[in-house]
Amino acid sequence: MNQLEGTIDRIDSKGNLSVVDIQVGGSILTTIVIETPETVSYLRKDLSINVLFKETEVMLAIEKPGRWSVTNQLACTVEKIENGELLSKISLSYEGHPLQCLLLTRVVRDMGLMSGQAVWAMVETTEIMLQA
Amino acid sequence: MITFDLQKNLGDFELNVRFELGEGDFLTLHGPSGAGKTSILRMMAGLLKPGHGFIEVGNECWYDSAKSIWKKPQERSVGMVFQDYALFPTMTVRENLAFALPKKGDHRILDELTEIMELGGLEHRKPSQLSGGQQQRVALARALAKKPQLLLLDEPLAALDQGMRLRVQDYLLDVHRRYGLTTLLVSHDMGEVFRLSNRVLTLEKGRILRQGSPSEVFTHKNLSGKFQFTGHVVHLKQEDTIQIVSVLIDNHVIKVVATPEEVRGFAVGDKVIVASKAFNPMIRKID
Numbered sequence: 001m002n003q004l005e006g007t008i009d010r011i012d013s014k015g016n017l018s019v020v021d022i023q024v025g026g027s028i029l030t031t032i033v034i035e036t037p038e039t040v041s042y043l044r045k046d047l048s049i050n051v052l053f054k055e056t057e058v059m060l061a062i063e064k065p066g067r068w069s070v071t072n073q074l075a076c077t078v079e080k081i082e083n084g085e086l087l088s089k090i091s092l093s094y095e096g097h098p099l100q101c102l103l104l105t106r107v108v109r110d111m112g113l114m115s116g117q118a119v120w121a122m123v124e125t126t127e128i129m130l131q132a
Numbered sequence: 133m134i135t136f137d138l139q140k141n142l143g144d145f146e147l148n149v150r151f152e153l154g155e156g157d158f159l160t161l162h163g164p165s166g167a168g169k170t171s172i173l174r175m176m177a178g179l180l181k182p183g184h185g186f187i188e189v190g191n192e193c194w195y196d197s198a199k200s201i202w203k204k205p206q207e208r209s210v211g212m213v214f215q216d217y218a219l220f221p222t223m224t225v226r227e228n229l230a231f232a233l234p235k236k237g238d239h240r241i242l243d244e245l246t247e248i249m250e251l252g253g254l255e256h257r258k259p260s261q262l263s264g265g266q267q268q269r270v271a272l273a274r275a276l277a278k279k280p281q282l283l284l285l286d287e288p289l290a291a292l293d294q295g296m297r298l299r300v301q302d303y304l305l306d307v308h309r310r311y312g313l314t315t316l317l318v319s320h321d322m323g324e325v326f327r328l329s330n331r332v333l334t335l336e337k338g339r340i341l342r343q344g345s346p347s348e349v350f351t352h353k354n355l356s357g358k359f360q361f362t363g364h365v366v367h368l369k370q371e372d373t374i375q376i377v378s379v380l381i382d383n384h385v386i387k388v389v390a391t392p393e394e395v396r397g398f399a400v401g402d403k404v405i406v407a408s409k410a411f412n413p414m415i416r417k418i419d
Contacts, residue, residue: 001394033356034356034358034410035356040356042354052355055391056389082373083373084372084373084374085372086372087372087373087374088373089373089374089391100391100393102373102374102391126411126412127409127411127412128409129355129356129357129407129409130355130356131354131355131356132354
């Protein structure tokens, strides 16, 4: 599980749902949770929180995506690639923090991914969990 | 409303619990062996006298140390089921049930319980001619024959295999709702706790450690993922660059894909939490 520490920047709640913006380094990550500031103590502006997302849910792009529905975009550097027969593990660095991503080996080959390369890592809003 | 405040020296420790139960509550007492769970059940039943405190059930007082009130087991409206079925071996199923009926009791309740617990056809058998699950259904029916205000269950399903345990849990849930019972259960089985109870007390050395709904007490409240289960690792296998972890949750084995780093140090038998967001699983109606 990828884990980054951030600070809650904004919370928009309606009913039992909240859209939460978290400042993580120089980027904002957004998630949606079935909690509100009334139901849990960790949903407070300026509170420090861990952002969790699975390695299998990370998408990579070589150029910065333009008008994409996935707004969670982190500028990363490829540190290491471990090729399996079907799946490859890509170790990334986001502002010095390690992240991992699992991609099909054939996709890694087709994209021409190499260590040292600059990439954009993306995560869907619905794939991010919060941990206080 | 049932309120109890029980204090007693139990040798190794001092039992000290105070709790309020609403009508229709299904409360599980959870905690390590020797935490005082069975003692609480025995005190509620009138089988063990507390040192101090009181027990109030509705407007009735069953125990009050200050007023020297102590009602005997037969004066309390309780039904009890234990792990050992404790049926009368020489009596048939029907005779076992009838024995529990109050003197002027209505025999129709026995017919109703026989139907709900699906004991029809077994009525003339002796306990030794029944399976463990059947015996426990008889014990449960017997406990309900006098329509108790409080049902006390001490690991009633611990001796049953998983399939039978789930079926008896269904019966339990059915009668709990149907008769509007208030139930106190001692159980170590996490699946059972989640399936049956709406409230949990975690005890340690006679004191309440945590209380709340099962998900409040047992799930990781600080984790936002709503698709959360606890289970035990049954298998770990490296496949290509990933690990596939099989986890037994209740009686289902599920698989989780993990990175080798994530599961380093994991071993078969380890207790784990499996979490995902509520946005991810698909749901579909089945017949």
